[in-house]
Amino acid sequence: MMFFLNTTLFFKEFFLRALSLVLFFILPLVACPSWGQVVQKKQLTAADYHLWGSLEMDKIAPDEKWTSYKMSYQSGADTLFVRSTDNDKNFSFPSANQSVFTKDNYFVCTINNEIHVTDPVTGRKEITPKVGNYSYCPSLDVLILLVTDSEKTNTLIIKKPFGKILKEIHDVTYYSVSPGGHQLVYSISFNGKNSVFLTDLSKLKNSKSIINSRDFNFDTFTWQKDDKAVVFYANSAAESIESLCLFTLKNDKLFKFDPATQKGFPQGFSIINFSTDAIIISDDLQKVFFTIKAKKIPRNPEDSNVEIWNANDKWVYTQEQRHGKFDESPKVALWHPFSGNFTQITTPELPSIVLSTNHKYAVLSNPKQYEPLFDDNSIRDYFILDLKTLEKNIFLTKQSAYYLDMFVSPTGKYISYFRDNSWWIYNIAQKKHINITAKLGIPFAGKVHELKDNFAFGNPGWSLSDDEILLCDEFDIWAIKPDGSASRRLTHGREVNIQYRLDLTANRNTEKYLYNSRLLEQYDLNKELFLRAVGEDGKTGYFNWKKDIGEKPVIYADSFFDEFTYAPQKQKIFCIEQSFSLPPRLISKEKKSELKCVFQSNPQHESYYWGKNKMIYFQNSKNEKLKGILYYPANFNPNKKYPMIVSIYEVQSDDLHQYYNPSLYNESGFNVAVFTSEGYFVFLPDIKHEKGNVGPSTTDCVVSGTKKVIEIGFVDPSKIALKGHSFGGYEASFVINQTPIFATAIASGAITDLTRRFLELGVNTTRPEMWRFASGGWRLGQKTPFTNRADFDRNSPLEFIEKLQIPLLMWTGKEDLQVDSHQSMSYYLALRRLGKKSIFLQYPKEGHTLLNPINQKDLTQRVLQWFGHYLKDEKTNDWINRGTM
Numbered sequence: 001m002m003f004f005l006n007t008t009l010f011f012k013e014f015f016l017r018a019l020s021l022v023l024f025f026i027l028p029l030v031a032c033p034s035w036g037q038v039v040q041k042k043q044l045t046a047a048d049y050h051l052w053g054s055l056e057m058d059k060i061a062p063d064e065k066w067t068s069y070k071m072s073y074q075s076g077a078d079t080l081f082v083r084s085t086d087n088d089k090n091f092s093f094p095s096a097n098q099s100v101f102t103k104d105n106y107f108v109c110t111i112n113n114e115i116h117v118t119d120p121v122t123g124r125k126e127i128t129p130k131v132g133n134y135s136y137c138p139s140l141d142v143l144i145l146l147v148t149d150s151e152k153t154n155t156l157i158i159k160k161p162f163g164k165i166l167k168e169i170h171d172v173t174y175y176s177v178s179p180g181g182h183q184l185v186y187s188i189s190f191n192g193k194n195s196v197f198l199t200d201l202s203k204l205k206n207s208k209s210i211i212n213s214r215d216f217n218f219d220t221f222t223w224q225k226d227d228k229a230v231v232f233y234a235n236s237a238a239e240s241i242e243s244l245c246l247f248t249l250k251n252d253k254l255f256k257f258d259p260a261t262q263k264g265f266p267q268g269f270s271i272i273n274f275s276t277d278a279i280i281i282s283d284d285l286q287k288v289f290f291t292i293k294a295k296k297i298p299r300n301p302e303d304s305n306v307e308i309w310n311a312n313d314k315w316v317y318t319q320e321q322r323h324g325k326f327d328e329s330p331k332v333a334l335w336h337p338f339s340g341n342f343t344q345i346t347t348p349e350l351p352s353i354v355l356s357t358n359h360k361y362a363v364l365s366n367p368k369q370y371e372p373l374f375d376d377n378s379i380r381d382y383f384i385l386d387l388k389t390l391e392k393n394i395f396l397t398k399q400s401a402y403y404l405d406m407f408v409s410p411t412g413k414y415i416s417y418f419r420d421n422s423w424w425i426y427n428i429a430q431k432k433h434i435n436i437t438a439k440l441g442i443p444f445a446g447k448v449h450e451l452k453d454n455f456a457f458g459n460p461g462w463s464l465s466d467d468e469i470l471l472c473d474e475f476d477i478w479a480i481k482p483d484g485s486a487s488r489r490l491t492h493g494r495e496v497n498i499q500y501r502l503d504l505t506a507n508r509n510t511e512k513y514l515y516n517s518r519l520l521e522q523y524d525l526n527k528e529l530f531l532r533a534v535g536e537d538g539k540t541g542y543f544n545w546k547k548d549i550g551e552k553p554v555i556y557a558d559s560f561f562d563e564f565t566y567a568p569q570k571q572k573i574f575c576i577e578q579s580f581s582l583p584p585r586l587i588s589k590e591k592k593s594e595l596k597c598v599f600q601s602n603p604q605h606e607s608y609y610w611g612k613n614k615m616i617y618f619q620n621s622k623n624e625k626l627k628g629i630l631y632y633p634a635n636f637n638p639n640k641k642y643p644m645i646v647s648i649y650e651v652q653s654d655d656l657h658q659y660y661n662p663s664l665y666n667e668s669g670f671n672v673a674v675f676t677s678e679g680y681f682v683f684l685p686d687i688k689h690e691k692g693n694v695g696p697s698t699t700d701c702v703v704s705g706t707k708k709v710i711e712i713g714f715v716d717p718s719k720i721a722l723k724g725h726s727f728g729g730y731e732a733s734f735v736i737n738q739t740p741i742f743a744t745a746i747a748s749g750a751i752t753d754l755t756r757r758f759l760e761l762g763v764n765t766t767r768p769e770m771w772r773f774a775s776g777g778w779r780l781g782q783k784t785p786f787t788n789r790a791d792f793d794r795n796s797p798l799e800f801i802e803k804l805q806i807p808l809l810m811w812t813g814k815e816d817l818q819v820d821s822h823q824s825m826s827y828y829l830a831l832r833r834l835g836k837k838s839i840f841l842q843y844p845k846e847g848h849t850l851l852n853p854i855n856q857k858d859l860t861q862r863v864l865q866w867f868g869h870y871l872k873d874e875k876t877n878d879w880i881n882r883g884t885m
Helices: 004-029 046-051 317-323 605-607 672-677 694-712 727-735 754-758 791-795 795-802 822-834 853-871 878-882
Strands: 056-060 066-072 079-084 090-094 097-103 109-110 115-116 127-128 131-137 142-147 154-159 165-168 174-176 183-190 193-200 207-213 217-223 229-235 240-249 254-258 269-272 286-294 329-337 341-345 352-355 360-365 377-385 390-398 406-408 416-417 422-427 432-435 459-463 469-472 477-480 488-489 498-501 521-523 530-537 540-546 549-555 560-567 572-579 582-590 595-602 612-617 626-630 642-648 681-685 717-723 744-748 809-812 838-843
Touching: 004 717, 004 795, 046 694, 056 097, 056 572, 056 582, 066 097, 066 582, 066 595, 079 142, 079 595, 090 109, 109 131, 109 626, 115 131, 115 142, 131 174, 142 174, 154 174, 165 183, 165 193, 174 217, 183 217, 183 229, 193 240, 207 217, 254 727, 352 406, 360 406, 360 488, 390 406, 422 469, 469 744, 498 572, 521 694, 530 560, 549 572, 549 582, 605 727, 612 681, 612 694, 626 694, 642 694, 672 853, 681 694, 694 717, 694 727, 717 727, 717 853, 727 795, 744 853, 754 791, 754 822, 795 822, 809 822, 809 853, 822 838, 838 853, 838 878, 853 878
Parallel strands: 459 521, 540 560, 642 681, 642 717, 717 744, 744 809, 809 838
Antiparallel strands: 056 066, 066 079, 079 090, 097 109, 109 115, 115 127, 131 142, 142 154, 154 165, 174 183, 183 193, 193 207, 217 229, 229 240, 240 254, 269 286, 286 329, 329 341, 352 360, 360 377, 377 390, 406 416, 416 422, 422 432, 459 469, 469 477, 477 488, 498 530, 530 540, 540 549, 560 572, 572 582, 582 595, 612 626, 626 681
């Protein structure tokens, strides 16, 4: 009998392992399973969570017949896949990255310092080991590999994919391919001699020698964008940058900038490699911008390291140490290689720079000019420096310093800026300001960012040649002449409550910067454009826009679409689609064809009971219309009453179609898919904060939304919990003191004492937290606890703590740099003194959210246990029983 039991257990364990392997390795290879077929579903448990992974779009082959994507799992088993867009043929590349499709549709990627080249048609593979870096030049269809041999020397190999080696260059230390892909510059170190060479990749004849030295080595090659020149550093044996070298390709001329002999170079300064914009070459080759810095003077060890916090300082001590000290901070300098002239552009007085894209002007300012200020973003005066004449003039006073409130146009003719709720244009040549939106009668500012009000909806770019500026209102995109003489609304989203935007990716940062300013895109308005669309009803998708026709839907549905890629050959789009009940899938669509699923992630989803969700519409006491997301329990039975968790954080309805991988490893201890699978309703109500009354207005919205859900009839009114984290933790800790509607609550990373918060120093920002009260979450303007104490008390959870009648669980990271953990500790001590039922969890060596997987799992399990205890009467956890008796 014992043998039989052991055998049964053995086969059961074997079967589960085999099933896990199938789901983990085999199912990701399945393109799109038939979701309509009847499957015997089962209850989802924590033992199943490891089967879920996250899908990420990668590349599309030139012939559009192959695509690559990545599946990532919490175990760390990340895999890159290549799949046919026509059938189920696919290839897997575990732990691969740096991928590219070649001109002939071969797939190239790196795996553990190996370059893998695969022909997806034939399955042929080529592997090159010990590759430290590689580049692919599509215009010439060549691979450039930097290979390290057993003696730690590097060889640069230039070859065709699956073809012969075209050239080998030994003893290479650094290399760089020009933006056009036809030129290769590289440095060599051999027998104590360092050299830089240039090779034409289209000819691969003898390399051209640029410079040789036994005293210096050369690195950090930076190209002019049209391949006209390359600049690089010359470094001493001590690795300090001794000089700057510019080589122009047209006349094979080398220019050197030597600080030791350069007239006007500031004494005690040196060249530094500061950032990705450390070196910039102008289009006409007349200017080279680079970075210099004063050499640090060692501190006398006998001097005290006392911190002096002076109340008259522009910035507090910590902010000055991290972001100030303008005497010591890097400075932008300008070298004219043909004339040999040198100019230091930024100074301690004007340390911030916005460089025009034509490199003719610099916009300078001082972030501390009007400090101390206690708002979110400071104001400052802006000066324009003509880089030819060095004439400097002020053109804006007390202008917002927010980085999305001012841009230089792509050709450098204009500066757009947002001021007094309008967009303005400054014509640099004419020195003229024009308000271009005031007469339109449409608001170009509103709710854009969480916990903040009234920001500009955006200036995504310009048309070609700066002919029209493109601006956004709440719904639409406008094209307006820079002199304000004409305007046209390109889209018509306001009429149908659809917001159109030119940014096609919702969750991926594609912004480009030049020093302290974001670069704007140029759009050809005579050609078709693709727009991202988001409806007020939660639908998302992509539209095609054409002049004189307007916008037409390409794909628009009750799903969340992201990671848009356009393949022009067949006019096909690729993107990721997901919804709460549909795991992310890679789809494609040609203009006049039906949507096609290329790959479906997490096909095991269909084998489990899963919840559903829908948008709930409700009104607060002021009859303001609000939305919220209601998630139903898995395997929902309409004849039952269920417990519900209300999770709050200002506006969350935008996440209607987000899919959640079930997991115990959650940074905030909460996962919607986990709790719906455990038999809970989950409700995420939107909150409209009232200026000066954020706490009471939060209570109004949360209670109104919760009552609306109760009216539906599926929730047990006596088994409802409230939870929130960070600002949501503040909201939760306030609301539970105002209403008896909740049976229990969790408030984490919470702000509980507003007066204390007002006087705290933000460790991560280095700034006093007062700015959060002016225009941040609490919207109290310039009120302070000293002049308007009643306003602070009215919105402070601590002020109403004696009214708390329900058990409260609190948690925080002990090293939280976002919200001082003492906010939670003080609240816990007050609850303890008052004899309230509460437990406080504090995680050492953790911050605002938990990053240690051990702590993530511990917290998620405790949250499950807490809600199980108070909403399901599961009285089995001693840590709760002992703590709340």
